[in-house]
Amino acid sequence: AQTVTQSQPEMSVQEAETVTLSCTYDTSESNYYLFWYKQPPSRQMILVIRQEAYKQQNATENRFSVNFQKAAKSFSLKISDSQLGDTAMYFCACNNNDMRFGAGTRLTVKP
Amino acid sequence: EAQVTQNPRYLITVTGKKLTVTCSQNMNHEYMSWYRQDPGLGLRQIYYSMNVEVTDKGDVPEGYKVSRKEKRNFPLILESPSPNQTSLYFCASSLSQWGNEKLFFGSGTQLSVL
Numbered sequence: 001a002q003t004v005t006q007s008q009p010e011m012s013v014q015e016a017e018t019v020t021l022s023c024t025y026d027t028s029e030s031n032y033y034l035f036w037y038k039q040p041p042s043r044q045m046i047l048v049i050r051q052e053a054y055k056q057q058n059a060t061e062n063r064f065s066v067n068f069q070k071a072a073k074s075f076s077l078k079i080s081d082s083q084l085g086d087t088a089m090y091f092c093a094c095n096n097n098d099m100r101f102g103a104g105t106r107l108t109v110k111p
Numbered sequence: 112e113a114q115v116t117q118n119p120r121y122l123i124t125v126t127g128k129k130l131t132v133t134c135s136q137n138m139n140h141e142y143m144s145w146y147r148q149d150p151g152l153g154l155r156q157i158y159y160s161m162n163v164e165v166t167d168k169g170d171v172p173e174g175y176k177v178s179r180k181e182k183r184n185f186p187l188i189l190e191s192p193s194p195n196q197t198s199l200y201f202c203a204s205s206l207s208q209w210g211n212e213k214l215f216f217g218s219g220t221q222l223s224v225l
Contacts, residue, residue, distance in 0.1 A: 045216035101154040
């Protein structure tokens with residue numbers, strides 16, 4: 001089964017600045033899918049962005065974008081123009097018929 | 112509204128007292144799954160189900176049971192809860208377990224076993 005590693009337990013950023021959350025994964029499959037989920041204090045799990053491994057182009061959703069490096073098995077999340085509402089736990093996940101999550105990064109956006 | 116309904120939201124119980132956490136989805140999803148979330152460990156899969164009457168163990172199935180008698184319902188059963196099962200639990204569903212399908216999550220159940 002695949003494994004997902006998030007090496008930054010906690011991060012902080014000033015409002016309006018840019019922050020990058022790291023994620024690496026390990027899988028023996030050639031076809032898989034990668035996700036970032038956000039969990040605000042409400043505990044709700046919200047899909048932020050997803051990427052198909054066979055696509056070269058990095059996914060983008062408004063202020064959120066990824067840097068997908070397939071050879072390095074890296075899938076980082078960049079948040080531009082950080083807002084107070086971005087304060088949350090962020091989970092990276094990998095799916096190849098079995099979704100696996102990382103340990104999470106707690107992001108705090110400071111005013 | 113498309114949703115996964117999970118109850119209860121909070122539960123405090125004592126060691127050994129059987130409990131059930133209910134999960135229901137109204138999206139006709141085939142795939143359903145239970146996760147537990149613990150600090151520093153992220154979400155770990157307990158059990159999953161690819162369809163009615165089909166269930167399989169995830170990474171941490173010990174001490175848990177599930178059933179999938181109807182497509183919409185996927186209850187999590189703790190026959191004899193122990194303190195190490197104190198955790199935040201999530202039910203989730205998706206159209207299928209394959210590929211790019213988004214997981215829809217319930218609102219979570221914070222369980223404390225004393």
